């Protein structure tokens with residue numbers, strides 16, 4: 001039974017995962033290389049829970065109890081009692097491999113490890129640990145507190161106990177599981193990211209401006225966000241990494257990342273999290289940049 005969950009990476013996904021686990025009554029430990037990011041993450045979780053109180057979905061004592069279940073540290077020894085650690089750091093295989101290597105000596109032998117990677121091979125990441133049989137993909141969607149789905153991906157060595165435990169945890173968090181095989185970007189991003197990449201090509205080739213493309217897909221296909229707004233929301237660095245994994249992993253030119261997406265990432269225009277991407281978020285309402 002999983003009662004103590006660790007989360008590595010206090011970005012938008014790590015914070016969301018920590019929030020839903022704490023609200024579900026689990027004890028949560030979050031670690032990030034950046035202490036400031038840990039403070040921001042706690043403030044964000046508190047703000048989200050306040051919003052739920054304002055809507056009558058949570059009480060003040062429930063919020064206080066959830067916040068009291070969350071501990072933070074820049075030191076991986078915070079995971080010494082964890083039953084499960086969910087890795088949710090930057091979408092880079094090199095970064096994740098280094099984290100996993102450093103994590104393993106800090107874990108009890110019984111602990112499982114899940115990765116929230118959007119695209120990278122679970123089998124390859126598992127090979128960076130001492131316990132590939134206890135390693136699994138647990139892919140939450142953004143924003144975690146709102147989105148219903150968790151993709152569960154077994155690596156070649158993942159055992160049945162780990163798979164069943166993660167399925168049970170997904171249900172305990174109030175989420176629905178979809179099981180995907182360990183292919184580049186799994187199911188959701190295999191389909192979603194080529195659409196976002198195509199939207200960036202549509203912009204790059206001048207077929208439409210940012211606003212026209214997003215309006216077209218929101219009103220023409222009933223998407224809750226336009227593809228460029230969604231790209232900014234996900235993070236353009238994450239979008240580009242996923243396209244690179246698809247391009248290299250499936251060796252098909254149809255997954256070639258749009259050069260405009262590459263340029264935006266090179267410029268540091270990573271989307272909402274830095275205040276600029278296909279929209280400029282510095283004013284009261286987002287302003288299209290093209």
Ligand SMILES: CC(=O)CC(=O)SCCNC(=O)CCNC(=O)[C@H](O)C(C)(C)COP(=O)(O)OP(=O)(O)OC[C@H]1O[C@@H](n2cnc3c(N)ncnc32)[C@H](O)[C@@H]1OP(=O)(O)O
Nearest residue numbers: 048051055118140141142143145146147188189224225234
């Ligand atoms: C890249 C990957 O690896 C995989 C992925 O995650 S791909 C991305 C998947 N996510 C999507 O496609 C999201 C698409 N967008 C949407 O579904 C919607 O725009 C949205 C749910 C994000 C916001 O919906 P909306 O109707 O515009 O906004 P709003 O009415 O303000 O919010 C709806 C609810 O979401 C909550 N919410 C919105 N943004 C939130 C956030 N960032 N964090 C937490 N909660 C949030 C609101 O509090 C509100 O909650 P209640 O229903 O309890 O009142």
Ligand SMILES: NC(=O)C1=CN([C@@H]2O[C@H](COP(=O)(O)OP(=O)(O)OC[C@H]3O[C@@H](n4cnc5c(N)ncnc54)[C@H](OP(=O)(O)O)[C@@H]3O)[C@@H](O)[C@H]2O)C=CC1
Nearest residue numbers: 009010011012013032033034088089090091117118142234
């Ligand atoms: N964004 C999305 O819509 C979704 C993302 N994901 C996946 O979740 C993961 C995280 O994404 P997201 O939260 O958006 O990214 P963010 O950029 O918001 O957060 C990543 C966090 O990881 C931290 N980090 C980087 N290196 C390390 C390290 N060595 N040790 C500990 N922490 C580290 C970063 O710190 P710093 O900023 O200081 O570098 C940052 O705080 C990725 O694998 C992504 O693919 C999955 C589903 C949806």
